[in-house]
Amino acid sequence: MSYGVFQQYYSDNWTLKGDRNSTGFIGTTANGVMYLSMPFLFALFTGRWAHWRQLAALCGAVIACVSFFLSSYSTTIGHLVATQGITSALGCALIYSPITLSLGEWYSTSNRALAYGIVLSCKNIVGTSCPFLLRALIDTYGFRTALRAWTGIVGGTSIIAIYMIPTHPSKLVAHTTRARKIPWSFLRHRSIYFYSIAIIFQSSGYGIPQTYLSTYARDIILLSQASGTLMLALFNAPGIIASSFFGWLSDNERITLSAQTVSAIPPITCAIATFLFWGLTTEGGIGLLVVFSMTFGFFSGGYSATWGGMLKQLEREAAEQNEAVDPGMLYGLLNGVRGIGYASGGFAGVGLLNAGKILASPRFGYGTSYGPIILFTGITSLLGGWVILWRWNPKRVLPLVSSLVRSVKRLHL
Template sequence: MELEELQQTDVERPRQPPTSNRKQTFLILLGCSILQLPTWGLPMTFGIFQDVYDNRLTLSGSKSATGVIGTTLNGVMYLSMPFLSTFLDSGRWARRRRQVAIAGVGICAAFGGAMIFSPTTLFIDEWFRDGNRATAYSVTLSSKNIVGTACPFLTYSLLDRLGFRNAIRIWAGIVFFTGILGIMIIPTKSTSIQHTRPRNIPWSFMKHKTFAIYAIGNIVFSSGYGLPQTYLSQYASNVLHLSGILSTVILAMFNAPGIISCFMMGWLCDKSYVSATTNTQISTLGSALCVFLLWGLNSHEIPALLILFSIGFGFFSGPYSSAWGGWIKDMEREAADNNEAINTGMVYGLLNGARGIGYVVGGLSGVELLKVGAVESSRQWAYGTKYGAVIVFTGLCSVLGGWSILWQGHGSKAARRL
C-alpha cells in the first residue's frame, strides 16, 4: 500500500479541462489564430523571397541552394516542437508557457516561431480536451492558411517598394505587434494543471504501431509538401515567365483553399462522420492527382493548369494536419483500451517533429533534384522542364504519405504492440 501511494505522488493528478464560457472560448481561439501570423507568415511565403534571391539579388555560389532556406526554416520550427511541447506539457515549465511565447516573439526567427506555436497548441489541447479539439485545431490551421493567402501580397509589396533589408525590418515590427496582441488576448487562466511534483512522462504510446504508422506517413508526405511552397513562385517566373505579381497570386492560391478544407476535415473528425484514416487518404490521394495531372502535364505552357494545380493541391494537402486531431483520438482510445496514460499535447508536438524531419529531407532533396532536372522521356510535358524531378518526387511523397491507410485498414490490428 505504501508503494502504491509513493507511485501516485510521482504522477500529476488528473487534469480537468478548464471551465469556460463562450467568451473565453472565443478569446482563446482568436488569440491562437492571431498568433499564426508571427509564427507562419514568413515560412509560408518564403517562395516570394526565393524568387527575389533568384532574380533580384546578386549572390555568390549556386542560387539553387537558396531553396534549402525555406524548407530548413520550416524544418527547424517543426523539429523544435517535440522538445518544447514535452517540457511545456508537464511540471513547472507548464506554468511558463506565456513567457516562452513572449520570448519567441522577441527572437522572431525559426526557433522563435516554435516557441510561439508550441504553447498555442497546448492551450488548445487542454481547453478543448472535453470535445471539439480537432475542430479547434482546424480553426487555427484555417487561420494559418489565411496568413498564407494574405502574406504573399504583403511580402511582395514590401520587397517591391522598400527593398529587401527594409522589408525585413517592417516584418519584424509586424511580428512583434501581432505576437504580443495574440498572447494578451488568450485568457490568463487557460490551464488547470495541478501537481505535487513533476510527473513521469508517459511514453507507452510509442510501443504501439499506430503512432509509428502515422509518424512515418507524416514524414514521407511532408518531404514533398514543402517543395511547391518553395518553388511554385520561381516556377511561374522562370518557366511561364509570369510577372512577379502573378507569381504571388499563384502562391496565395496555394494557401487559400485550405481556409475551408482545414476546418472541414477537423470538423468531420470531431463528429466522426469520416474516420481519420479516410480523411488522410482523401488528402494524400487528392494531392497526388493534382501533382501528376495538373503540375506535371502542360503547366509549363498553360498558366491555367498551374493555377488549378495551386488551388487543388492547396485544398487537399493543406488539411493533412487537420487529420492529426483524428489520429490523436485513435491513440487516446488505444491508450484507454490498454489502461495507459497519454499526453495528447506532447503527441501533437511529436507529430510536428515528424513533419519537421520531412521538411528537412525535402529541402535537401529539392536542391539535388533541381540538379537532376528534366525527366528525359517526358520532354513534351512539364516533367521535361528543370523542375521535372521535383514534380515526380512531390507526387510520389503524396502517394506514399497515405500508406498508413493500408495498415489502419486492418482495424484493431494496427493498435497492437510492437
C-alpha cells in the same frame, strides 16, 4: 507560408555571396527546424513548466523579430540560412508550442480536432494575404527594408496576441506539485509508427510547391512576378477552409470514416493533382497551374487538421489497454515527425533541381528542369496516404490484384 516570394526575389536579384540555388531550402529548413523542436518544447511545457508558457512565447517573439531584423543585413547565403532558416524558426516554435498546448487543454473533451483546424486555417490566411504585402514591400523598398518592416509586423501582432491566450486553470498550479512523468506507453502501439511514416512522406512533398511554385510560374509558364505571387496565394487560400473542414470531418460522429481514411484523403488527392495537373502544365498554360495550386493547396493545407482524429485513436487504444497518455505530448511528437519530412524534402528539392531534366516531352512540366521535383512531390504525397492499407485484408486484396493482372494480359494479347 510566404517564403516563395523571397525565393523568387533572391533568384532574380542575387547580390549575396554563395550559391543562389541554396536559397531553395531556407523555407523548408525553417519549417523543419520549427517542427523538429516541437516534441522537446511540448514536453517542456506540458507539466511543471506550464506556468512559463506565456513568458516562453514572448521570448520566442523577441527571438523571431531579432532574427528577421538581422536577416536584413545578410551578406552571404550562410547568414540567410542562419537567420531566416534556423533562429527565426526557433522563435516561432516558442510561440506556437505553448499556445497549442493550451488550446488542446481547453478542448480536451470534444471538438478538439475542429479547434485545431480553425487555428491552423489562420496560417493559410497569412499565406494568402502576405505574399502580396511582401511583394509590394520588396518591389518598393527592396528585400532588406521589407524584412525590417516584417520585423515590426511580427513583433506587434505576436505580443498583443500572446497576452490574449489563456492558460488552462489546471496548469497554473502545476509548478507547486511534483512534476509528473510523461507516459511513453504509446510507443508500444504500431499506430504511432504508421502515422509517423505517413507524415514524413507527406511533409517531404508539401513544402516543395510552397518554395518553387513562384519561380516555376515565371521560368516555365512565363508568367510575370505578380502572377507568380498570385500562384502562391492561390496555393494557400483553399487551406483556410480545408483545415476547418478536415478538423470537422475528424470530429464528426455521423460520418463513419476511420482516422486512417480521413488522413489518407489529402495526400492521395495531392499526388493525383501533382501527376495530372502540375506535371502536364505547358508554356503559357496558366489554367492548369491554377487548378493544381488550388487542389494541392486545399488538401495539403487540411492535412494537419486530420491529426485530431489520429490523437483520438491513440487515446482510445491507450484506454483499451488501461494506459495513461498525454495528448499534448503526442501532438508535439507528430509535429516533430513532420519536421523530419520538411527538412529532408528541402534538401532533396535543391538536389533534384540541379539534377537535370528527365526523359519526357519538353512541352510538359515533366520534361523541364523541374521534372524531378514534380515526380518527387507526387511520389512522396502518394506514400503519405499509405495508411489506407492499414485495414486491408491481404487475403482479399491479392486475388483482386491477380484478377487485374490477368485482365491486362488478355488485353495485351
